[in-house]
Amino acid sequence: MTDxxxxxxxxxxxxxxxxxxxxxxxxxxxLLTSSASRKEYSDMERMHLSLSLHFAPPGGV
Structure with missing residues (x-):
């Protein structure tokens, strides 16, 4: 992940x-109606999900 x-x-x-x-x-x-921001927003959503799953306690999200 870049800075x-x-x-x-x-x-x-x-x-x-x-x-x-x-x-x-x-x-x-x-953000969703701005085509320029849509990809950035979906990338942030994906990173948020990845981090949530990575740091979730065992046995639950």
Whole structure:
């Protein structure tokens, strides 16, 4: 993972934890409707899932 990818992932995780449901929906909608950002967003989602699975306690996710 490059430093840039790590920065994007950390920003993504921080924003997910600090926003209300309505704010998240607005940001996610903007990202998903922007073709330039869609790939970046899906890459961050994939990295988030990978990290969640990697650090999950044994026997549960």
């Amino acid at each position: 840039l990818q790590r920065d994007f992932l950390l920003r993504y995780l921080h924003e997910r934890g600090e926003m209300s449901q309505g704010e998240r929906f607005g940001v996610e909608w903007q």
